[in-house]
Amino acid sequence: MSENERPKVDALILDMDNTLYDWVAFFVPALYAMAEVVGKLLHVPTELVLRELREVHRTYGNTEHPFALLETRLVQSAFPRATRQEAHDALQPAFRAFNKERATRLRLYPEVASTLATVRAAGCRVFGHTEATVVNIEYRLQKLKIADFFDKVFASKWNGLSHPQGRDSKGSGQRVLVLPTVARKPDPEALRVLLNEIHAVPSRTLYVGDSLSRDVQMANQAGVLAAWAKYGSSNQKELWEKLVHVSHWAGESVAAVDSERSGHVPLKLKYRSITRFGQLLEEYVFTAHNGEPNATT
Structure with a gap:
């Protein structure tokens, strides 16, 4: 695909778990x-x-x-x-x-660090969007040494008891911010709020995630470009079953995810499927943000 045929992106929003690293595997x-x-x-x-x-x-x-x-x-x-x-x-x-x-x-998928470095070098802004809690995401950003690739990461508020050793469980409030509570994935309002927060134009914003029904569907409904990280749904069967065994998910949620993992999604969605993270550089042109106000309303 020639550069003229590829969509131009000046804001990249990334789901974190199973998009940048295999959360289930660790x-x-x-x-x-x-x-x-x-x-x-x-x-x-x-x-x-x-x-x-x-x-x-x-x-x-x-x-x-x-x-x-x-x-x-x-x-x-x-x-x-x-x-x-x-x-x-x-x-x-x-x-x-x-x-x-x-x-x-805990390790990055292949090509994640090099691809993010290339995207940032082009001047494109990069944001994280996850429902993992701020404390868990801060640990992963530091452990994987990818914090500097992000302008901001939006994560869920920690709502548990205090750390048993008295450490802060609220997050730094600098790079990792608490998600607004108005809506959650896959409600497109959650993404619209984020677009307004980061002053992004939907037509030049790309959302990348491993879930068709939660990430891609939300992106479609919010009017932004979408890429499905197909590789993120290929967890080992044994590990997936062990996760389900201890998860908080209800039976209907498990059935829906199992169906999606099998490739059966009863939705008509618009997206580009990637089988490795570096493929983003082949499908899109990443450019510098020109400072225009967003157009989400």
Whole structure:
């Protein structure tokens, strides 16, 4: 495709999990490693630990809820008079197991860093848009060394208990900002609010995500360009089943995602499918933002 045929983009908005890195591939092994160690420490079956974690996930509507373990009935029964910090200290081997697996398995997809460097060198603005919490996203940005590629990253507010060691759980408020609460994916209003926030023109804005029904559909309805990160939906079957087992999702949600992962999406959507992140440079021309006001209203 010649450069004249490719859409011009001066604002790139990226979903984070399973678009820039394989979230399932690092989170599931880390969570299960932690559960196995807890089972040994408390002399209970690992499956019981997993069930209790799932209950906490459902309470918060979030499967990646930091220190969910401390809120399980199992742990609270084991340490009835302990503070959160004392329970955390007693379960340090379990948290170390989680951190070790996460540090080992969290890595960018191929071509992500080099592609983002090229996009930024062209003067195009780059934003993140995720429903992961600010604390989880800040960790990933620093660990993967990609924070400087982003102008801003919009993430979900942390709504859990305080860090057991007294650390700040609100995010820096500088590069990572809390998403406005007016709407959530796949409501197009969530994206329209973001477009206004960053002063982006929809026709020159590209949204990239791994979900057709949540990311691409939302982008279509908000009038922005859309690219489907097809590679992000190809998680290992065993890991996916393990994730579903501990997730907060209802049965209908799981069925919908399973259908999409199988390629069955009953929607007529407009998008370009990419099988590797670097393909964005072949499908679009990234240019500098010219400072025009947005045109979302």
